[in-house]
Amino acid sequence: MNNLRSDTEFFRNLRNREAHLSLSPTKLSAMVPALPITPPAMEADPEVERILATAVHVLSTEATALSYLSRLYATDPISRGGFVKAVEAIAASNMNDGKTIIIGVGKSGKIGEKLVATMNSLGLSASFMHPIEALHGDLGMVKPKDVLLLITFSGNTPELLSLLPHLPKHLPLIALTSHTSYHTSQITRGRPGAILLPAPIPEPETVSFGISAPTTSTTVALALGDALAVACARQLHNHDGNTPADVFRRNHPGGAIGLGTGKGVVRMSDLATRLDEIPVIPCGSRALDSPPISSSSSESDLEVTEWRVAPLSIRVVDCLIAAVGSKSGWVKISLDEIIPPGRLQRVRGNVHVDVYDPDLALVVSTNETVKVSGDSSVDDIRKWIIASRDERHDPMLQAGAVLGVVVGGEVMGVVEVDELMRK
Missing domain, CATH: 3.10.580 (CBS-domain)
Structure with missing residues (x-):
């Protein structure tokens, strides 16, 4: 707990500084257009300043949370071990014609739907299942080779806890939650063999913004889901002509991505x-x-x-x-x-x-x-x-x-x- 407090204080102090960025100034300058050193001159308008101050505060707070999450997965054994197990489980399921069933409610459900779309575009079979609909028949989509991924910041969402006893116990279950210990979430505590993917934030959203609306928590969940999808795609698609980029190109020929990058055309490799x-x-x-063998012949008198x-x-x-x-x-x-x-x-x-x-x-x-x-x-x-x-x-x-x-x-x-x- 003391380590968590020190980490929180560390990242609070970095909120308005560039030191928490992982990219060097040279790399940053190559990626984004040059910005003025000083803000543009404008009439002093307190309302404008308040609006912009809110924007900067939210952006820096969420950037800090992402830095905190990066540090966690670079150093924490539970997070690192859980991530590797999650990738292995999803890759094995796909190799056996299974799919990843992502379950969530509310804002976590919206993050789950986005993750389903990302996985499918990368050639990772995935479906979304609402926990309430699951209790009313959608459990039929769960098959013997599937993997279950539950997204819940609290780790104690009532709808998920009600569904948990009805999910096949032999299927791998991944919990993407704010908890950093298997023992503090009812979902992982009540499911032996569950895989934990911690997605904590340095401070509660009520402290950061004075409101409990999911903001920072959904940002880190979305980022961790993206990391999981990309890592699984690289694990599964690792041959020439069948890399994650090749799979995405085949699955995404339309829209601005396909047209803007020239990937909407059929390639010879396709x-x-x-x-x-x-x-x-x-x-x-x-x-x-072959020498004939008569009924009167034996191994002893058979001429070689x-x-x-x-x-x-x-x-x-x-x-x-x-x-x-x-x-x-x-x-x-x-x-x-x-x-x-x-x-x-x-x-x-x-x-x-x-x-x-x-x-x-x-x-x-x-x-x-x-x-x-x-x-x-x-x-x-x-x-x-x-x-x-x-x-x-x-x-x-x-x-x-x-x-x-x-x-x-x-x-x-x-x-x-x-x-x-x-x-």
């Missing part, structure tokens, strides 16, 4: 068939000339004969069968050799021949593909292909050609030129 998702046809061997081993070739029919079970129609016959669905579909005649038959020209090495950037738009690549065909009749871009889509310096996926030009 269209490509990922190499790691193409099924592999295994190569093997078969034994020939050396068996000849011949390579098991891959036939066209093997690839056709594998392509039927492939989501994309592509098949892979080695780590860097693939067969496009368009080429397979053009096979006529004997399908029992080897896929390497030069007359068929089925197999394409990823090293031989025409490389294009995954960040390029589909429209730009299509125009480039048309121009290349007209100008120099490039055979590499004619019918049947394959594009290798490069992400992070390596071929991540493939696209048939024919398919690209049809879209």
